[in-house]
Amino acid sequence: MSSATYQPITSINMGPPRHVEESESSSTDMERLALDCLFVRRFRRLAGIVLSNAGAALVMVVLLLLSVAYEVIVYQLGLTTSQFYVVLGKKHWWGFLNQTAFCLGLIALVAFVKSGKQYVSSTVTVQWRQLLTKRLQELYFSGKVHYRVNVVETGIDNPDQRITQDVDRLCQVLCDIVPTLLISPFTIAYYSYQSFSVAGYIGPLAVFVYFIISTLVSKLLITRVVPRVYELEKQEGRFRYKHAQVRANSESVAFLDGEFAELDSTEDHLVELVKAQQSVYNRQLPLNLGVYFTDYAGSILSFLIIAVPLFTGAYDDISTADLSGIISKNTFVSMYLISCFSKLVDLSSGISTVAGNTHRISVLLERMEAINEEDNLMEKIKQANKPSKDDDSDASDEAAPQFVLKNVSYGSPYDDNIFAEGLTLELRPPRSVFVTGPSNSGKTSLLRILKGLWTPLSGSVTREFRGSLFLPQVAWFGSGSLRSQLYYPYAPPKTTPHEEGEIWRLVELAELGHLLKRSGGLDSSLQPMWYESLSPGERQRLSFLRVLCQRPKMALLDEATSALDEDTQVKLYRECRKLGITTVTIGHHACLEPLHEATLELHGAARGGTWTLKERDQTPNGDSTVVENAQS
Structure with a gap:
């Protein structure tokens, strides 16, 4: 029996800080989510992902053209009312028939354009969702990013909800409000000119002042709603995830008679959800009050505008029929100008939803990109430090070590437990290794280190994944x-x-x-x-x-046969040996140990991270060789 003593190395290949990250959804962070420069930057980033696709950009242009066509037709249709006043006031029969036919044609055209606009808007929603989701999924399944954001890190809640539900809601609301936001400047400019031509500078000036005041109030109220929308989406995800857990583990709950416990747990999640939902509605109440006041107050503003030139004698020399037409035209122009501004104010609720979901999606996107960049940088460093192969070496690929650990210390990233200190181990075909030890001694964690899911605290790990296959504990x-x-x-x-x-x-x-x-x-x-x-x-x-x-040349198995009887386990492992598959097995069943050339026993954090490596002599009466580390 031979032994070797190792000193812990703490200056090589250090991993990330070992602590649980503070949740991003703390109240302080949540209150910082608003309509600000950060939102603009994040929104531009998401829009860039979508509009970089030529097809999506083309369909968006079609949507904008249909929106412009709709506004032009609505303007012509709105003027028909004033023309009806004129022809009816003059009792002009043929003029009335012509105006009626023209009006019916416009109605058919506006119905066609509006339905086409809605259809194209729905198509844009589908395209945007596909492009955004595709980008997020590419990052999510790049390397082991999905593992980092779901398991290792705790700062991002419900990544699955952000990729599915939040993207869907963002795209649906965006396609409703984007055409209005883009077309409104042009419609406002045109109707302002028309209002000026009828009522003078009083018309557009009154509407502008009216809109500026309502916009400032809406901006203040929206800022208070955005963080609550963010929190609501988080609680929705947690509530949905809880029910998904119960569905996936329904039989276990039934065996344990855990219905009352799950009811209490889901009730707690429901309480948090409805609290967040009610908080959104509480903040939306003053916002809706301002929006509706703006809508209804605008209905009389047009009459206040036309009253100024009317009572100052500007239209004293015009006949009653023509004056009715002018009043009708002014009413339409002013009302539509107010409507253009009101539409922008009405978008407040939609913009708050867009802002909340934009922040949620962007937080996930930014973190996944950062993880991807970290992984790429580590891979470049690894490739730069990788020794070149000796051309004169006679060693075959079959005999080359697939995984080499040198003086590795590792533990849980969630606490200070050290599972193993100074572990040195070579895993190479055809040497099979049986890894055992008490519960929570770091057996599965060793596979995480080998797979690269976790970073060791110290030491170095060389990995050659080609020809290897990992089987996790949960199939x-x-x-x-x-x-x-x-x-x-x-x-x-x-x-x-x-x-x-x-x-x-x-x-x-x-x-x-x-x-x-x-x-x-x-x-x-x-x-x-x-x-x-x-x-x-x-x-x-x-x-x-x-x-x-x-x-594969090597299979790394995490209690992959723990639910099977001993005869079946031995039969499957003997088939592996027959097929030339080297196995690295984590397990507790003694029947598997003789089927391996070495046994690594991890003692765990309770015994200071010590470990024992025992080589099995292949001769019938040979003694085993033991290598054991010790704390100094």
Whole structure:
């Protein structure tokens, strides 16, 4: 027996600070979310993602053209009222018929343009959602970003909701308000000129003053609503996630008689949700009060405007019929000018929703981009420091170490527990290693270090992923056929009749022939959530079949057979040895230990992060060799 003592190294390959990040949704941070320069910058960024697509930009141009056409037709239709006053006042029969026919034509045209505008707006919504979601998903599944934002970091709540529900709501509201925002400056300028031509400078000036006051009030009130919308979206996500948890673990809850506990928990989430929802409505009350006052007050402003030139004698020399037409035209122009401003004020609620969702989506986007940049930088550093291969080396790729840990210390990123100190380990074919130890001793965490999901506190890790396959503790299955499950995440290869027979042999070896009959064969499409009907043992056997079908050089297995009986476990592992698959196994079952050449026992934080590595002599009566670290 030989031993080696290692001193902890704390100056090499240091990981990130070990603490739980403060939630971004604290009250102080939430109050900073408003209609400010940060919102403008974030909105421009999201708009740039969408409009960089030529097709989306073209459809947006079509939407704007239809919006302009709609405004032109509405203007012509609005003037028909004043013309009716004139022809009716003069009792002009043919003029009345012509005006009626012209008006009916405009009505048909405006109906066609408005319906087309709404259809194109819906199409824009779909395109925007697709482009934004695609960009977010590309970042989300880039490297291990999804793992970082969901598991390692706690600063971003409900990333799934931000990618799905928040993007959808943002795009729907945006497509309703963007045409109005872009067209309004032109319509306001045109109707201001028309108002000036009828009522003088009093007309547009009165409307401008009226709008400026209402806008300032709305801006103040919107700023108070935005952070509450942000908080509401967060609570909606938490409430939905709680129910999704219960759905996914319904059988466990039933076995544990946990219905009353889950009811209490969901009630607590509901209380927080309705509190956030009521808070939004409380803040929207004064906002809506200002919006509706602006809408209804504008209805009499047009008459106040025309009253000034009328009572000062500007129209004394005009006939009654023509005066009726002028008053009608002024009423329409002033009312529509006020309507243009009122539409902008009415957008307050929509803008608050846009602002809240823009901040939520942008926070996730910015963090994922930062993680991606960090990973790319680390990869460049790793490649720069990677030693060049010795051209004269006779070592084959098969014998080259796949994972090398040198003086590695690692622990949980959520607390100060150190699972292992100064761990030095080489994992290479054909040497299989059995990793064991008490619960919470860092066995699964070791796989996280090997996979690169966690960063060690000190030491160095060399990883060669080619030819390796990881099986997590919780079996995961996606959509598609049974064949696609066996080769996940890769596309199933084309097989010869001999290879097809081998797959069926392995399926029978794993005692899953009944699953093939139930699903209709290897290539039949499976129903959504099909795997929920599988027992834990069936899930583990199906997951283990990935190793046997894909045949990596090395399989790293995290208690991948814990739900199986010993005979089945031994049978599957012996098949791995037969196929030349080296296994690194995390487990507790003693029946698996003899099937490995070495055993690594982790003692955990309770024993100071010590560990024992025992090499198994392959001769029948040979002694084992032990390498054990010690604290100095």
